[in-house]
Amino acid sequence: MSRVVGFIDLDAYYCACEVKQKPSLLAGKPLAVCMYETWKKSPDRSADMDRIVKSGGAGLIAVSYEARAMGVKRQMSANEARKACPELITVMVPTKNGKADLSLYKENGEKVVEILQEFAGIVEKRSVDEVALDVTDAAQKLLETTPKELVARQAVNVSHFADSEISLKASKISHEAARRGHEGQHEYTKNDDDEKNHLLKYSSFDYLLLAGAVVINNARKAVRERLGFSCSAGIAANKMIAKVGCGLHKPNQQTIVFPRSVAVLLKDLPLNRLPGLGGDLGNRISSQLNITTAGGLANISRSILLNAGFQDADNLLAAANGTLDEPVKNRANYKSFGSSKTFYKHPITNLTIADQWLSNFAQEIFDRIKNDRNQRNRAPTNVTISITTDKSHVTRTEKVHIGWSDSPQPIVRSAHRLLRRWAGTRTAHLDIVVLGLGVSNFIDLPANKASVMDLLTRNPLHQSKKPSSSAEIMQPSKKKRTIAELLYQQATTSTKKTTTVGKKDSSFFPSSNIDPEVFAQLPPEIKAELLDDRTRLLRQSAPSLGNSHLEQRQVKKKKKTATTTIDSFFAPRRPR
DNA sequence: TACGGTCACACT
DNA sequence: TAGTGTGAC
Known part of the structure; x- marks a missing residue:
């Protein structure tokens, strides 16, 4: 049919956004939006600041129709563009925490x-x-x-x-x-x-x-x-x-x-x-x-x-x-959110700096998650870091539980863990040229924040099997903790005894206050996720075996064996 | 010497 | 699934 x-x-969308910010200055003018200079340390400029730059600026990311008519092209740098069109106004992209x-x-x-x-x-x-x-x-x-x-x-x-x-x-x-x-x-x-x-x-x-x-x-x-x-x-x-x-x-x-x-x-x-x-x-x-x-x-x-x-x-x-x-x-x-930055001129050399950037990214991403979560009652379950060096480009992914958590810490911890998974034993000269962090795999959340916490948190005062009214459970005997905190505590206080994962649900959280009976009733995928988290956290305390040298791959150079089909947006998925 | 930062998706 | 690679804006 x-x-x-x-x-x-x-x-000329980015230009239009800038015109909307400062119509009296920019409307109808030959205008371009350029990148910030990624290699320089300069103060952040927020969206509502004056970001017109008369010199400098990196590559253009948008060009108004007025500027296109005067020969300004998107692949120019800001300086080239001003040379081609002296009356061009260049606006620098907003920056925050040292990145676009x-x-x-x-x-x-x-x-x-x-x-x-x-x-x-x-x-x-x-x-x-x-x-x-x-x-x-x-x-x-x-x-x-x-x-x-x-x-x-x-x-x-x-x-x-x-x-x-x-x-x-x-x-x-x-x-x-x-x-x-x-x-x-x-x-x-x-x-x-x-x-x-x-x-x-x-x-x-x-x-x-x-x-x-x-x-x-x-x-x-x-x-x-x-x-x-x-x-x-x-x-x-x-x-x-x-x-x-x-x-x-x-x-x-x-x-x-x-x-x-x-x-x-x-x-x-x-x-x-x-x-x-x-x-x-x-x-x-x-x-x-x-x-x-x-x-x-x-x-x-x-x-x-x-x-x-x-x-x-x-x-x-x-x-x-x-x-x-x-x-x-x-x-x-969106199906995923990400944040990344290039470090071309000054590659990241050590874990500490990389950690700091990942924390920045996580905060930015978490702000978006909160916003999105309020509107759509959903949260991501995957965290992925992306690392580019001269020699390789790799991604590393793991599951994360965010739910209604009010802290970016679960994402930060995942990111830092993934970074180490990539870095292995190497601690110097990481030479990271592009670092990125993203979240994906959104799941729907129960509409009510209290309900999920209640479900997963044991309240010793209310052990009855009948469903508790929310008024009842809203009076906790002690401060409720997030799943991540529970798991973290579990992992860090647990002895190194080997546990048979997945065998008996009720034995998994001996010292946490997750009710084993409640846990047993959780949907299998949530169970698996919690167990994954737990085993991973346990593993984390063991010495890690660096294997990054084994993982390194040559950066792909124009392989002619590309298998991509025509634009996936337009092509029907081929039956398999 | 350098396409910046994000997206989605096919393939394996 | 996790990871790689392409394509697009």
């Missing part, structure tokens, strides 16, 4: 998603500035209440069409040129081509797309009016084509791709503008099969693709034909 998908991309602080952009991005959720049943947050919406239902409703001719007229008034001359011209230019800006990138003005299009006969699905375009336009208008952000959009029968359509006219414009226009749109579209083919895979396809466009790929037979070693031939062809139909995911928030 065909869907109506809108793909929304916020225009992207919360200004993240928080605004979440507000955008909240607004968009009013307009679509299914909302997929794809990045800080991109959202895909399934607006099929909303479009249908609109058609039920409004004459279709009127809907079509409204849509035509605010939309481009993918098969207009100007759209097709935009489809032919390169990936990089599309970013630089082109003729199609100006505020919408009506053109005869689109009017002509309107005179064509619409199919019933065309009307649905037109209705979707009206919905998307309303959504964009709401974002602009309430938050001040302009955005561009594509409307099509699937996510991938909606994204391609979105790129045809920017900023602050939207483009409809009718099914009949898909082939002509893709015919001369550079191959690397197909999502997922912008990197190695696209390059390999291009060079091995001697093609440069999506249309060219569409003409290659499946067997030739397979013979050339592209196992994902079916999806590649579906992408090239515009029929790849990955549904819009119902996910409006």
Whole structure:
């Protein structure tokens, strides 16, 4: 069953966030946001401070359309950019605790998603500035209440069409040129081509797309009016084509791709503008099969693709034909949070410094967790550190119990433990060039903080088996402790006796105040987690056998055996 | 001499 | 599962 998908991309988003901070200074100006100088120690600058820098600054991470028009490119450094465009205003990214602080952009991005959720049943947050919406239902409703001719007229008034001359011209230019800006990138003005299009006969699905375009336009208008952000959009029968359509006219414009226009749109579209083919895979396809466009790929037979070693031939062809139909995911928030920093010029050499940074990261991440937890009653269960040296890039993960804990300590301790797991016996010259920390694997929490603590905490005054009222359990005989604290105590006070893990539940917490009966009733995965924590903590007190030298791997250098399939966002998971 | 900091996901 | 690698913004 065909869907109506809108793909929304916020225009020069980081710049727009900065304009929102200081409109009188920045609105309408050629503007770029640059990185802080990662190698220098300088005072933090919070989001609300004046962060305009007249010299210095690292690479650009966002460029306003005004600046793009004057030749400023994203891969420039701030100094290069000012040279190319003397009137350019460069704003440095906010910093906190000695690293970039992207919360200004993240928080605004979440507000955008909240607004968009009013307009679509299914909302997929794809990045800080991109959202895909399934607006099929909303479009249908609109058609039920409004004459279709009127809907079509409204849509035509605010939309481009993918098969207009100007759209097709935009489809032919390169990936990089599309970013630089082109003729199609100006505020919408009506053109005869689109009017002509309107005179064509619409199919019933065309009307649905037109209705979707009206919905998307309303959504964009709401974002602009309430938050001040302009955005561009594509409307099509699937996510991938909606994204391609979105790129045809920017900023602050939207483009409809009718099914009949898909082939002509893709015919001369550079191959690397197909999502997922912008990197190695696209390059390999291009060079091995001697093609440069999506249309060219569409003409290659499946067997030739397979013979050339592209196992994902079916999806590649579906992408090239515009029929790849990955549904819009119902996910409006992140699946993981992370924090990282490069130390290129001054690599981290010892555990103490690394510990400090990890603690910083943990605090930042924990702030996000608390916020997220209050809104969504969920918490992560995995902690991962990521370490890059000259020679290697590795990650190390372990389980963590956070729950409703009010302290970042569980994350800090995990991070420090993982660091040592990586470092092994080596204590000097760690040479860490990039250090990162992340949390993932969110689980839903019981809505009520008290209830979980009550469940897991034995209260000697109330041993009865009948379920206690919360009023009863809310009067603890002594201060309740978190699971982490209990486990920690357990581990550190326990003798080195060997325990058969997993054999008899009730013997596991002899000196803790977790009620064994309660523990026995816990879901198996929670049990396992607690037991894992415990054994790990016990193990921690034993001398660790450094094995980092065995774990080191050569940094991958442009292996041609990359197996990545076309953009995982768009490609259906292959059956296994 | 240096794409910064985060994301999601496929594969094994 | 934990870990590696790619791709994208």
